[in-house]
Amino acid sequence: MVVRTTEVADPGPLLELLPEDGAPMTWVRRGEGVVGWGEAARFDTVGANRFVAADRWWRRMVATAVVRDEVRLPGTGPVAFGSFAFDDVPGASSLVLPEMVVGHRAGRWWVTTVSVSGNLPGLADLPAVSQARRPRDITFSDGSRTGTEWESIVAEGVRRINAGELEKVVLARDLVAEGTEPIDRRWPIQRLAERYPRCWTFSVDGLIGATPELLVRRERGLITSRVLAGTIRRTGDDARDLALAASLARSSKDLEEHEYAVRSVADALAPFCSSMNVPETPFVLHLPNVMHLATDLAGVTDDDASSLALAAALHPSAAVGGTPTKDAGELIREIEGLDRARYAGPVGWLDADGDGEWGIALRCAEIDPDNAARMRLFAGCGIVAGSDPEAELAESAAKLVPMRDALSV
Numbered sequence: 001m002v003v004r005t006t007e008v009a010d011p012g013p014l015l016e017l018l019p020e021d022g023a024p025m026t027w028v029r030r031g032e033g034v035v036g037w038g039e040a041a042r043f044d045t046v047g048a049n050r051f052v053a054a055d056r057w058w059r060r061m062v063a064t065a066v067v068r069d070e071v072r073l074p075g076t077g078p079v080a081f082g083s084f085a086f087d088d089v090p091g092a093s094s095l096v097l098p099e100m101v102v103g104h105r106a107g108r109w110w111v112t113t114v115s116v117s118g119n120l121p122g123l124a125d126l127p128a129v130s131q132a133r134r135p136r137d138i139t140f141s142d143g144s145r146t147g148t149e150w151e152s153i154v155a156e157g158v159r160r161i162n163a164g165e166l167e168k169v170v171l172a173r174d175l176v177a178e179g180t181e182p183i184d185r186r187w188p189i190q191r192l193a194e195r196y197p198r199c200w201t202f203s204v205d206g207l208i209g210a211t212p213e214l215l216v217r218r219e220r221g222l223i224t225s226r227v228l229a230g231t232i233r234r235t236g237d238d239a240r241d242l243a244l245a246a247s248l249a250r251s252s253k254d255l256e257e258h259e260y261a262v263r264s265v266a267d268a269l270a271p272f273c274s275s276m277n278v279p280e281t282p283f284v285l286h287l288p289n290v291m292h293l294a295t296d297l298a299g300v301t302d303d304d305a306s307s308l309a310l311a312a313a314l315h316p317s318a319a320v321g322g323t324p325t326k327d328a329g330e331l332i333r334e335i336e337g338l339d340r341a342r343y344a345g346p347v348g349w350l351d352a353d354g355d356g357e358w359g360i361a362l363r364c365a366e367i368d369p370d371n372a373a374r375m376r377l378f379a380g381c382g383i384v385a386g387s388d389p390e391a392e393l394a395e396s397a398a399k400l401v402p403m404r405d406a407l408s409v
């Protein structure tokens, strides 16, 4: 594998460089990040060993690569995009090494080209791209459960928590979107990035979304993570939303739920960190559709575990599984009745040094591999002792809004 990274002048917004074909790959926030297309190499995997197998494949790939990198930042040189199934079974996971990557960070832009044939690739000009096509005639319908059925599942979760079986479980549902022609993925990607600038807009192997939750970032010895848990819907009235944000920050149900999530991330990162900073109180993250309690953790590491290995150690956090992890996983398998596929799994990228960023695949949808006109949208809610099924259904609907709107307006 021969890889070349060259510094370039500002090529314009990264998300407007994507060709329609070539399976767009993105990881972008506030205009910065990496986008890629084409496929120089890929690794597909399944099962409990999926993270270890993918990490090993990537280490082998980069160990033998000939790299000419004149920029030398996290995200330059060879970069793989990945997305991983939530559960050990079912679900497929993959790492993809694009043929071409364009990146932007701190006032610099670069282009990386990859060839697996052994010749140093020429610095291909960026392709001329068409405008993204707006999806037409999309209809939405229930996924594996109706809203009412899902409320009963949530009620069962609450019952199990009250019976003392566990403290928290995250339960999810899906929604099907179907159009009359293949969906141009660039449309929802661009809309999500415009409307949710605080989120990371991702697209990997047909999984598209804008997540507010960063499972882990590893960058030259510094590890960071943004933990969310505790949510309220926005009303559209700013004064009222501010009052709601204040009540969220005081709500004992939400603070308790948040505490579980922070603790699970801090415990999982501790073995890799020589020091760690865990803020005592969360802040309120305002998004256009919902507000979340959020905590940013930071740690220093001298371990050589890659960002992907760290994501594997963190997954599934209490934000998407529950507490205790094992009991929550079993309850999800028993009552949820949903194939989560890659929803709520790690999604992101890593480079040759193992640096990279992995989000939790939330506020997202997956293209049906057999029908490019069809997508499955997902949303879930953390259920604790005080949860009300009707309110949770409304919360899940609010979490579906970003992807729903990105496909319709």
Ligand SMILES: C=C(O[C@@H]1C=C(C(=O)O)C=C[C@H]1O)C(=O)O
Residues within 6 Å of the ligand: 170, 172, 213, 228, 229, 230, 231, 292, 319, 320, 362, 363, 378, 379, 380, 381, 382, 383, 399
């Ligand atoms: C599970 C989802 O979101 C998670 C659950 C939250 C909650 O229950 O308060 C908040 C943010 C995420 O950690 C989702 O968006 O599907």
